[in-house]
Amino acid sequence: MELHLNRVDYIQVGVTSQKTMKLLPALGKKATQKVAIADHDGILTCFGMKKGEAVPVFKTLPGQKIARMDLGGAVGTPQEKIFVCSGSQVRGFTKKGKQFLTFEANLTETINAMHVSGADLFVCASYIYNHYCDCKDQDYYLSGDKINDIMCLSSENLTRLVPVLACQDRVLRVLQGSELAYEIEVPGPPSVLELFNKDGGEEILYGTTDGKIGLVQIGERSAATKWEIDNDKKKGGILCIDTYDIIGDGVNDILVGRDDGTVEVYGFDSSSEPTLRFDHILSESVTSIQGGCVGKESYDEVLTATYTGWVTGLTTEPQKAEAGPGDEVRMSKETQSKVEALRAELEQLQVKVLQGREQYQQTSQSSTAVSAVPVFSINDKFTLCQDDASYSLTLEVQTAIDNLLLQSDVPIDLLDVDKNSAVVSFSECDSEPNGNFLLATYRCQANTTRLELKVRSIEGQYGTLQAYITPRLQPKTCQVRQYQIKPLSLHQRTHSIDQDRPMNRLSLVGQFSFAEIHSWVVFCLPEVPEKTPAGESITFYFHNTFLGTQEREILRSLKQGHFRSDNISTISILSDVLSKEATKRKINLNISYDINDDSVSHTLKMIHPKLEYQLLLARKVQLIDALKELQVHEGNADFLIPEYRNILDESANLLEEYKKQPAHLERLYGMITDLFIDKFKFKGQNVKTKVSSLLEILDNYELNSLLDFFNEA
Numbered sequence: 001m002e003l004h005l006n007r008v009d010y011i012q013v014g015v016t017s018q019k020t021m022k023l024l025p026a027l028g029k030k031a032t033q034k035v036a037i038a039d040h041d042g043i044l045t046c047f048g049m050k051k052g053e054a055v056p057v058f059k060t061l062p063g064q065k066i067a068r069m070d071l072g073g074a075v076g077t078p079q080e081k082i083f084v085c086s087g088s089q090v091r092g093f094t095k096k097g098k099q100f101l102t103f104e105a106n107l108t109e110t111i112n113a114m115h116v117s118g119a120d121l122f123v124c125a126s127y128i129y130n131h132y133c134d135c136k137d138q139d140y141y142l143s144g145d146k147i148n149d150i151m152c153l154s155s156e157n158l159t160r161l162v163p164v165l166a167c168q169d170r171v172l173r174v175l176q177g178s179e180l181a182y183e184i185e186v187p188g189p190p191s192v193l194e195l196f197n198k199d200g201g202e203e204i205l206y207g208t209t210d211g212k213i214g215l216v217q218i219g220e221r222s223a224a225t226k227w228e229i230d231n232d233k234k235k236g237g238i239l240c241i242d243t244y245d246i247i248g249d250g251v252n253d254i255l256v257g258r259d260d261g262t263v264e265v266y267g268f269d270s271s272s273e274p275t276l277r278f279d280h281i282l283s284e285s286v287t288s289i290q291g292g293c294v295g296k297e298s299y300d301e302v303l304t305a306t307y308t309g310w311v312t313g314l315t316t317e318p319q320k321a322e323a324g325p326g327d328e329v330r331m332s333k334e335t336q337s338k339v340e341a342l343r344a345e346l347e348q349l350q351v352k353v354l355q356g357r358e359q360y361q362q363t364s365q366s367s368t369a370v371s372a373v374p375v376f377s378i379n380d381k382f383t384l385c386q387d388d389a390s391y392s393l394t395l396e397v398q399t400a401i402d403n404l405l406l407q408s409d410v411p412i413d414l415l416d417v418d419k420n421s422a423v424v425s426f427s428e429c430d431s432e433p434n435g436n437f438l439l440a441t442y443r444c445q446a447n448t449t450r451l452e453l454k455v456r457s458i459e460g461q462y463g464t465l466q467a468y469i470t471p472r473l474q475p476k477t478c479q480v481r482q483y484q485i486k487p488l489s490l491h492q493r494t495h496s497i498d499q500d501r502p503m504n505r506l507s508l509v510g511q512f513s514f515a516e517i518h519s520w521v522v523f524c525l526p527e528v529p530e531k532t533p534a535g536e537s538i539t540f541y542f543h544n545t546f547l548g549t550q551e552r553e554i555l556r557s558l559k560q561g562h563f564r565s566d567n568i569s570t571i572s573i574l575s576d577v578l579s580k581e582a583t584k585r586k587i588n589l590n591i592s593y594d595i596n597d598d599s600v601s602h603t604l605k606m607i608h609p610k611l612e613y614q615l616l617l618a619r620k621v622q623l624i625d626a627l628k629e630l631q632v633h634e635g636n637a638d639f640l641i642p643e644y645r646n647i648l649d650e651s652a653n654l655l656e657e658y659k660k661q662p663a664h665l666e667r668l669y670g671m672i673t674d675l676f677i678d679k680f681k682f683k684g685q686n687v688k689t690k691v692s693s694l695l696e697i698l699d700n701y702e703l704n705s706l707l708d709f710f711n712e713a
Contacts (some may be wrong), residue, residue, distance in 0.1 A: 001279050002277075003246070003247055003265060003267075003278040003281065004316070004318075005246075005265075005278060005302065005314035005315060005318050006097070006314070006315055006318070006474045007192070007280070007312060007314055008301075008313045008314075008315055008317075009286070009294055009310060009311075009312050009313075009315060010035075010047075010054050010294070010295075010311040010312065011035055011045075011047060011054045011310075011311050012038050012048065012309045012312070013041075013043065014039030014041040014043065014309050014571055015038050015039060015040040015041075015066045015307060015309055015377045015379075015398050016037065016038070016039065016040070016230065016288065016305050016306070016307060016308075016309050017038075017065070017066065017067050017068065017285070017287060017308060018068075018191075018192070018239050018240060018287050018288070019069065019070075019149075019240055019288055020037060020038045020039070020066060020067075020084075020288055020305065021035065021038075021069065021287075021288035021290065021303070021305040022035075022037075022069055022070070022071050022082070022290060022293075023034065023035060023259035023292040023294070023303060024046075024071070024080050024082075024095055025037060025078040025079065025080050026292070026293060027085070030293060030297050030298040031293070031297060031637075032049055032294055032295070032297055033048075033292045033293055033294055034046055034047065034048045034057055034095065034712070035047055035048070035235070035294060035303065035311060036069065036071075036082050036317060036476065037069075037288075037309075037311060037586055038066035038069050038084050039066065040065045040066070040307055040377065040705070041062045041063075041065075042060075042061075042062045042063030042064050042065060042066055042086060043059060043060055043061070043062050043066075044058075044060040044066065044069075044082065044093065045058075045059050045060075046058050046082070046095070046598065047060070048294075048298070049294055049295050050297075052338060053338075053687050056469070057096070057097065058093075058097025058537065059094075059097075060093070060095065060097070060099075063086060063277060064086040064087050064089075065086055066085070066086045067086060067110065067111060067112050068084070068085050068111065068112065068113060068114045069082065069084050069114075069564075070083050070086075070114050070116045071083070071116070071559070072092075072116030072117070072118070073118075074118060075100065075117075075118040077432040078276045080094075080095045081093070081094060081095070081100075081242070081597060081668070082094075082095070082217060083114065083116050083121075084121065084340070085111040085114045086111075087110055087111070088107040088108075088110065088111055088125075088655070089103065089104050089111075090101065090102075090103045090105060090108070090111070090114065090121065090123065091103075096350060098709065099508045102137075102454070103121070103132075103135050103421040105123055105130060105132075105441065107125050107128060107130065107581070108125075109125030109126050109127075109128060110125060110126075111123045111124065111125055111145060111147075112124060112125060112126065112147070112162070113148065113149045113150045113386065114148050114150070115151055115163075115376060115608055116150050116199065116535070117150050117154065117161060119133055119134050120132070120133050120138075120152070122150050122152055122159060122163055123150075124147040124149075124150050124165065125147075125527075126146050126147065126163060126531075127142060127143050127145075127146060127531050128140070128142060128143070128147075128152070129140075129143060129147060129163070129165060130143040131144075131163065131206045131282075134403055134594050135660070136381045137165060138176050139175070139178040140178050141165075141175055141178055141179075141180070141335045142534060143165060143167055143173065144167070144475075144529065144533050144534075144538075145167045145168045145169035145171075145529040146168040146216070146529060147165050147166065147167055147168075147191070148166045148167065148168060148189070148190060148191050149164075149165075149166040149190070149191065149192050149193045150163060150164070150165055150166070150193065150195065151162070151163075151164050151193035151195060151203070151204055153200075153202055153204065153218055154200050155200045155201050155202050155709075156200075157202060158202065158218075158219075158220060158448070159220065160176070160220070162174060162175075162181075162218060162220065163175045163492075164193060164204055164212050164218060165239055166191065166192065166193050166206060167190070168488060168495045168527070168529070169189070169493060169495075169527070170177050170185060170186055170187070170188060170189055170190070170194075170493060170495065170527070171183045171184065171185060171186065171190075172184040172186060172190060172204075172206065172216065172223075174218060174223065178221070181189070181192075181221065181224070182218065182221065182222060184218075184223045184225075186206060186208065186212075186214060186229075187208065187209075187212050187228060188208030188209060188210040188212050189208055189209045189210070189527075190206045190207070190209075190240065191204050191207055191208060191209045191237060191238055191434075191586035192206065192207045192238055192239060192240055192241055193205065193241075194206075194241040194242060194243065195242070195243075196215060196243060198243065202217050202218050202219065203215055203216070203217050203218070203226065204216055205241050205243070205254065206219055206239075207236040207238025207239075207240075207256065208237065208430075209238070209243050209383065210231060210237060210383070210385070210386070211227040211234070211235050211236060211237050211238060211258065212228060212229060212231050212238075213228070213232030213238060213241070213254070213256065213266075214226075214227065214228040215227050215228075216676055225383075226272070227264070227272070227273045227274070230646060231500075231524045233286075234258040234264050234278055234371070234387065234577050235258055235260060236260025236261070236262060236285070236394075237258060237381075237383075238256060238257070238258055238259075238261075238283060239257050239258060239259050239261045239286055239287055240256075240257040240286060240287060240288050240289045241255065241256055241257075241289070241495075242243055242254075242255045242289050242290050242291050242353065243255070243291070243573065244290070244291020244292065244302075244597060245289055245291075246265055246300050246301075246302060246316070247265070247267050247277060247289065247662045248300070249267070251267070251268050253265050253266060253267045253268070253274075253277070253291075254266040254274055254516070255289050255291050255302050257285075257286030257287070257288070257289040257291075257304055258285070258286060258395065259285040259286075260285065260394075260450075260452070261281050261282040261283055261284055261285060261286060261306075262279055262281055262282075262286070263279065263280045263281075263282060263286055263289065263302060263304055263314060264276060264278070264279045265277050265278040265279070266529065267691065277506065279585055279602075280314055282304065282306055282310075282312065282452065283342075283447075283449065284307045284308055284310075284396060284449055284450050285306065285307045285379065285396055285450070286304050286305070286306055287305050287306060287307055287525070288304065288305040288434045289302065289303070289304050289305075290302075290304075290681070293504060294313055294315075295315050295316075295317060295355035296317050296539055299315055299316050299317035300316050300348075301313045301314055301315035301316060302314040303439055307379055308398045309398075309572065310645060314457070314515055329664065332411045335572065340657070344659075357474075358400060360474075362603050373475075373477050374474075374475070374477050376397060376398055376471055376473065376477075377397070377398045377573065378395060378396070378397055378469060378481065379394075379395075379396040379397075379481055380393070380394065380395050380396070380467075380481050380658070381393070381394045382394075382465075382483040382510075384489070384492055384526060384527075385454075386492055386545045388454075388456075388567055389490050389544075389545040389546035390415055390454045390456045391454065391455050391456070391489070392453070392454055393452070393454070393455065393467065393483065393484075393571045394450070394451070394452050394453075395450070395451045395452075395453075395467065395469060395481075395680055396451075397449055397450075397469060398449070398670070399445065399449065399451060399471045399472060399535045399590070399630040400444070400447050400449055400471060400472040401444045401448050401469065401470070401471055401472070402443075402444060402470045402471055402472045403441060403442060403443050403444060403449060403470050404422070404441070404442040404451060404467060404468065404469055404470070405439070405440070405441050405442075405470075406438060406439070406440045406441075406453070406465065406466075406467055406468075406558070407436065407438065407466045407468070408436075408438040408455075408463065408464070408465045408466070408485070408696065409435040409436065409437060409463040409464055410437055410457065410458075410459050410461045410462060410464075410465075410485050411437045411438075411457075411458055411461055412437070412438055412456060412458075412465065413453045413456045413487065413663050414438070414440060414453065414454070414455055414480055414661050415453065415454035415456060415660060416454075416659060416660070417452050417453060417454050417568065418441075419452050419606055420451065420452055420453065421444075421445055422442040422443060422444045422445065422450070422451060423443045423450065424440055424441070424442050424443075425440070425441050425443070426439065426440050426441075427439040428436075431437070431567065435463075437556035438465075445483050447531055447608075448698070453561065455518070457485045457489045457490065457672070458570070458571060458667070458668075459486060459487065459488055459489060459490050459491075459544075459546075459570075459571045460569070460576075460674070461485075461487075462484075462485050462486055462487040462489070462577075463485055464482050464483070464484060464485065465482070465483045465484075466479045466480055466482050466483075467480070467482075467483070468480050469481065469550055470509045480570045483590065486523065486524060486525060486526055487523075487524045487525075487573050487574075487577045488525050488526075488542075488551075488570065488573060488574070489526060489666070490544055490545050490546045491525055491526065491542040491543065491545070491551065491570075492526070492527060492542060492545050493526075493527040493540065493541065493542060494530075494542060494543045494550075495541065496541055497541050497543065497550040497552055498550060500564055501550065501566040501599075501602060502564070502577070502596045502598035502599040502602050503552075503553075503564045503565065503566055503594065503596060504564065504565055504567075504568055504571045504593070504595050504596050505563070505564050505571075505594040506562075506563040506564075506571045506575055506591065506592075506593055507560070507561070507562050507563075507572055507592045508560065508561040508562075508563075508578060508586075508590070508591055509558060509559060509560055509586065509589070509590040509592075509595075510582065510587055510589040511559060511581065511587055511589055511591055512559055512585075512587050512589075513557075513559075514532060514555065514556070514557040515532045517555050517561045518538070519532075520531070520556055520577075520578055520582075521540070521553060521555065521561075522580045523572075523577070523581060524574060524578070525540075525542060527634070535557075536556065536557050536558075537554060537555060537556040538554075538555050539554050539555075539559065540553045540555075541553075544567065544570070545701070546625065547567065547603070547607060547610075547671070548606055549566050549570065549603060549606060550565065550566055550569075551563065551564065551565040551570055552564045552565075552616060556599065561578075566599050566602055566603065567599065567603050567675075568595065568599060568600060568603070568670070568675060568678045568679055568682065569603075569674045569675050571593070571595075571678075572678040572681065572682075575591060575593075577593050579591065580625055593682055594678075594684075595682045599677075600675065600679050600710055601707055601710070603675060604672070604675070604703070607668060607672060609672065610668060611665075611672075611698075611701065612701070614661075614664050614665045614668060615665065617654065617657065618658070618665055620647050620650075620654050621654055621655060622654065622660045623644070624647065624651045624654065625645055627640070627644055627647060627648050627651075628648070628651070631648060660692050669695065672694070672698065672706075673691055673694060673695075674696055676690075676691070676710060677691070679710065680692050694709060695710070697709050
């Protein structure tokens with residue numbers, strides 16, 4: 001069954017956070033619903049639609065930034081009370097706008113997730129979970145990693161309310177009171193949770209920051225994963241999910257909003273797994289999504305709120321356009337009056353802008369003038385992509401971006417991004433005196449509010465990437481964002497590793513605290529929580545997204561740290577960085593190693609398929625120009641052998657792939673060279689003079705000859 005939805009823009013409020021828009025329950029079966037939305041200006045706005053116009057119901061005064069919104073009410077009654085949280089405070093409003101609750105949670109951190117169920121209020125700060133009943137403390141839990149969202153389950157099969165926390169370390173934590181009942185491993189860092197059935201039940205939907213969706217059935221003691229949808233098309237991360245029967249087949253569909261502006265509708269066929277039925281791309285990230293009836297009675301729609309505060313509907317109502325004489329489109333009187341009203345509003349705004357500019361010019365030239373820098377919000381994300389071992393930097397600004405300057409004090413490669421329409425130019429930079437390895441400027445086209453870049457770092461080289469964002473504002477102003485490139489930047493957290501691999505071991509013993517060694521690990525590796533974990537010891541598992549090698553770390557409060565990896569270079573980088581960090585703090589370390597020679601051939605065999613593929617790709621690309629010349633000279637390519645004809649046919653794809661992966665071959669050469677040097681470094685030998693012989697072997701690559709060279713050197 002095909003789904004056709006038409007876009008309608010309703011109103012714009014201020015910049016919005018994740019899950020800050022809700023639809024109030026309808027008064028009748030097909031009646032239109034009121035929309036409640038909250039923004040960073042602290043304003044809660046409630047409006048309804050009447051004759052195609054947004055009519056405000058109420059609007060609160062500005063205040064502290066509102067981070068979340070939820071609907072509540074007595075159990076068994078319509079959930080029409082609006083709850084918002086800002087700072088550590090929760091406020092409640094009736095559907096008419098009367099404030100009936102102000103509750104101070106007295107948390108040291110800002111509330112970033114909230115759920116309301118009857119008289120129960122569940123709030124989460126970065127690491128802290130609190131449960132209140134009738135505004136009185138009930139339960140408390142300290143999470144091992146950042147909490148991104150919370151949802152609470154209740155059904156006839158459950159004897160109690162079951163809170164579920166979505167945590168950054170790729171885990172859903174199910175609580176019982178103030179204790180952890182059990183954990184559910186998910187394929188990515190979960191960013192949002194939603195009930196599959198709004199009337200209750202034990203099934204919960206989750207979305208991850210790397211774009212995956214899944215359904216889990218939660219019990220009091222255990223859980224079962226029903227299905228998972230992978231992110232094969234490399235779309236953005238999930239920011240919001242809702243369930244609503246938009247298709248009209250009697251089964252709730254799944255509505256999804258992503259941080260790249262994609263809105264998706266998943267429906268269910270005869271199978272129990274969802275299939276994509278509709279998608280639409282907005283120009284900015286979708287922070288909230290709801291299914292309901294807003295614009296016109298009896299017409300369902302998918303309502304979205306975006307980062308810059310646009311409330312947009314994708315409605316089942318057909319577009320009103322009639323074909324007239326000469327195929328011209330005739331507008332109805334209602335549409336004509338709407339267009340005239342918009343033109344009048346636009347003229348008024350243009351007059352206001354001119355008056356504002358004149359006033360600014362006058363005040364800026366007076367003797368008592370004070371310079372005022374315009375303030376603008378930036379939504380940024382710097383995440384490691386597992387598929388191509390690169391970092392994705394996404395920048396979103398509430399106004400159009402004029403240009404972006406990237407500066408890095410470590411060597412990094414900029415990769416091509418299809419979605420990026422900005423023009424990039426590179427400046428020459430001298431790395432020696434000032435530590436500049438990269439200076440690149442992106443000039444954006446008009447009305448670009450979102451920019452996505454990809455960079456790839458080199459493990460062992462660490463520093464800072466800085467982004468200078470200049471929007472199209474007067475007077476000109478710029479904001480700087482900094483992103484740390486860590487020593488083991490291409491490593492990603494995982495749930496477990498293969499214990500049968502040949503492992504190398506690094507052990508540290510010294511007069512350092514648990515908090516100190518944890519801070520060193522935070523400095524070395526991504527995705528490690530900054531807060532020191534509770535307990536006597538902690539174990540982290542990682543895998544290298546570029547090579548597939550693995551690492552295990554055990555930190556103990558008994559002044560010990562144990563690191564295991566099947567890649568000697570990882571152990572070498574950790575040894576160097578940890579020694580430097582300990583020296584800075586004047587701490588003596590007793591470092592011991594246990595090197596497994598079998599791990600070297602194991603790592604080379606893991607590199608082998610990647611190296612072989614890149615060498616073959618490079619050879620094919622080198623042949624393209626010569627083969628094209630032959631084709632032009634001879635008039636056709638029929639005389640060529642099938643292999644060469646295939647290269648010509650695939651030339652566009654080969655060149656595009658080669659362009660997307662600059663310096664890929666050099667990276668692999670560098671990793672093999674580092675592996676060679678590190679192997680003998682632990683034996684106390686300096687083999688840098690033999691590197692030229694190693695490069696000769698790589699130029700005429702064959703795995704067995706490379707293994708022999710490593711063993712004989």
